[in-house]
Structures are given as structure tokens and as C-alpha cells.
Amino acid sequence: MKVLGHQTLIELYGCNDVKINDSNLVEKTLLEGARIANLTVVNSTLHHFSPIGVSGVVVIEESHIAIHTWPEHGYVALDFFTCNDSYNLKEAIEYIKNTFEAKTSSQKEISRGLV
Amino acid sequence: MKVLGHQTLIELYGCNDVKINDSNLVEKTLLEGARIANLTVVNSTLHHFSPIGVSGVVVIEESHIAIHTWPEHGYVALDFFTCNDSYNLKEAIEYIKNTFEAKTSSQKEISRGLV
Numbered sequence: 001m002k003v004l005g006h007q008t009l010i011e012l013y014g015c016n017d018v019k020i021n022d023s024n025l026v027e028k029t030l031l032e033g034a035r036i037a038n039l040t041v042v043n044s045t046l047h048h049f050s051p052i053g054v055s056g057v058v059v060i061e062e063s064h065i066a067i068h069t070w071p072e073h074g075y076v077a078l079d080f081f082t083c084n085d086s087y088n089l090k091e092a093i094e095y096i097k098n099t100f101e102a103k104t105s106s107q108k109e110i111s112r113g114l115v
Numbered sequence: 116m117k118v119l120g121h122q123t124l125i126e127l128y129g130c131n132d133v134k135i136n137d138s139n140l141v142e143k144t145l146l147e148g149a150r151i152a153n154l155t156v157v158n159s160t161l162h163h164f165s166p167i168g169v170s171g172v173v174v175i176e177e178s179h180i181a182i183h184t185w186p187e188h189g190y191v192a193l194d195f196f197t198c199n200d201s202y203n204l205k206e207a208i209e210y211i212k213n214t215f216e217a218k219t220s221s222q223k224e225i226s227r228g229l230v
Contacts, residue, residue: 042160045158057172059170064170075119077196112183115185
């Protein structure tokens with residue numbers, strides 16, 4: 001039995017509402033997170049909602065990173081999907097969490113594709 | 116208590132290996148799936164791996180759709196992330212499943228952001 005995809009779902013609560021509503025900062029933070037985790041960025045697309053919130057994805061060689069922010073609730077949903085589990089996600093997640101000043105967080109690992 | 120994000124993780128097994136290795140077809144299929152589910156596409160980015168496999172994301176007004184394919188295993192990981200659960204994902208997932216000729220599938224619903 002082999003697992004093809006490794007997905008990490010992260011919840012960040014109590015974030016700085018101004019920071020998580022700034023699409024440039026959110027994009028910069030994800031790209032730096034990718035660099036820290038040693039992931040290769042293919043491209044990124046970030047979208048600022050009207051009136052509030054940021055939604056975006058970084059496509060990486062190893063799969064993707066997705067983010068959705070709800071500044072009005074200080075909440076960020078962050079997902080890493082990678083094709084193996086050898087990446088340094090822990091340090092990248094810590095960096096993102098600190099940048100957004102999250103007060104609490106939780107994470108869940110999901111195995112995708114059992115062949 | 117309110118749930119901010121609704122994530123549906125879908126596993127498709129036994130897919131047609133030629134179809135899930137065709138990035139144009141994969142993109143067209145996701146865009147049609149988004150249309151069926153009544154989701155508003157912001158943009159999409161698909162990436163073909165060398166030598167095999169497709170990885171991509173469609174950013175929608177309501178969040179995102181992500182796909183990663185492993186033609187060598189006939190496997191597709193498909194994710195819908197939406198900001199509410201009023202969308203017709205069932206029909207969209209059925210359409211994608213049929214297009215890729217998946218023999219078996221399973222899905223899991225995850226609530227994101229409890230505030």
C-alpha cells in the first residue's frame with residue numbers, strides 16, 4: 001500500500017485582521033512559506049474579495065498550497081497538498097502562523113490516494 | 116456556532132489514464148464542473164508534469180477547486196472548497212467522475228473554521 005498525496009489542513013484563529021485582508025502580504029507570505037518548505041513554485045493566483053477577505057492558491061511542482069481568509073472572524077484556512085511527506089512543512093506553517101499573528105491553530109493530516 | 120468553509124475531498128480510482136493525463140481536457144472538465152455547480156470562475160491554472168500527471172487549481176468566487184492526477188495509478192484527487200454548502204456539487208462531481216471514467220470513488224466532507 002502506497003499513499004500518493006499528503007494533505008495538511010491548518011486552521012488559524014485569532015489572526016491580525018488587517019494582515020489577512022492584505023492580498024499582497026498574503027501572497028508574499030505563502031511564497032516565503034513555500035521557500036522555507038523547499039517547495040518549487042509554478043505560479044500563484046490571489047484574489048481579493050469585496051469588501052473583505054483573500055482567497056488564493058500557489059501551484060507548486062509538488063502539488064499546491066491554498067488559502068482562504070475571513071478577516072471579520074480573524075480566521076484563515078490553509079492547505080498544503082504535496083506528493084510526498086519529506087518537506088519541511090512544520091517550519092513553513094510556523095512562519096505563516098507568526099506572520100498572521102494567529103493566537104490558536106490546529107492541523108489535520110489526510111492521506112490521499114491509497115494504491 | 117457557524118462553519119465558514121465547506122471542503123469536499125473526492126478520490127477517483129480506476130480512471131482513464133489517457134484522459135487524466137490531458138491537461139486541456141482536465142481544465143475543460145473542471146470548468147464545466149464549476150458551471151454545473153453554479154460556481155463563478157475567477158481564473159484557472161493547470162500544470163502538466165513531466166513525464167506524466169496533471170496538477171491544477173480553479174480559483175472561484177466561492178473559494179477553489181483543486182485537482183491532482185496520477186495517470187500511472189488511474190487516480191485523481193479532487194477538492195472543492197466553498198464558502199457555503201448551497202452549491203450543486205453532487206451533479207458536478209458526477210460529471211467529472213463520468214468524464215474521467217472513474218470505476219470507484221469516495222468522498223469526505225470537512226468543516227473548516229468554526230466560529
